[in-house]
Amino acid sequence: MIEPSTAREPACAGLRIGDMAPDFTARSTTGNVRLSDFRGRWLILFSHPADFTPVCTSEFVAIAGCADEFERRDCALMALSVDSLFSHFAWLRLIRDRFDIEVRFPIVEDPTLVIGRAFGMVASQDNDSATVRTTFFIDPKGIIRAMTCYPANVGRSMPEMLRLLDALQAVDERKVLAPANWEAGDPLLAHPDASLDTVFAAKGQTDWFMQEAGPRTRK
Known part of the structure; x- marks a missing residue:
């Protein structure tokens, strides 16, 4: 039996497929962003545990390298982490200088975990997002159509992200x-x-x- 003091809400428990994605306004590396401004096109919102970490860095290099593929599918990208905006800027500069690739999609700062908690990425009693690597596939109406959760020590697969997006668009189209x-x-x-x-x-x-x-x- 789990004692109440040790009970922990599982990540991704806050929202379900078919729910409306909670709207928010936040600072990002491309300026202030509002989630509802992306209505009318697909959006992939994904969180990462922290800047300057090896798995996250490999993911951002890979995702930035596939940015044209997501754009061709009329899908915007938005990242989220607890790190500050200036930490994001420093990390993106390092990625550009080291890997010769620029990350141009917005990376949102969420230092108070308000957005992470609203999306169920972290439990209400958590004070950091060190174990979070969650992805939300949001359709043009703002509905969550798919979610994936990975541990901090396993990176996402770009082919699978694109395959899932293709599948969601295909089943809608026909x-x-x-x-x-x-x-x-x-x-x-x-x-x-x-x-x-x-x-x-x-x-x-x-x-x-x-x-x-x-x-x-x-x-």
Whole structure:
């Protein structure tokens, strides 16, 4: 039995897929930002435990290197951590000088953990975000469509972030389903027809609930 004094709310418990992303206004490396200003396009909001850390640095180099891919999908990027704005500036300067790549998407400061707590990234009793590496995929209406949580010692996968974004956009565009290991251009699945006539008329045992909907063609 867990004593009340040691009970801890799990990260990501505050919000669920399908919830409206909490709005906020904050300082960032590109000026003041408001989450709702990104309505009308996709947004990936992701947190990192701290500036000047090896895994986070590798992630930002990788994400900045894929910035054009996210932009091609009409998806904005926004990062968040408890570090101060000036810490962010110093870290981005180091990344540019060391890795010859500029991070141009906004990095928000959250020194009081107000944003982190609102999104359920950290528990209400936490005083730092050292264990947090959370990603929210937010659609053009401001709805959270997917979430991932990683420990501080494991970095994100850029191919998986792009694959998940592609899948979310594909199922919205054509009202279909994306199967396991789906990649852009692969066949999608149609929603099953909940009809007994369809079940009995299907030629194969799985044809009534596993029908290809055809590949998605990106414009």
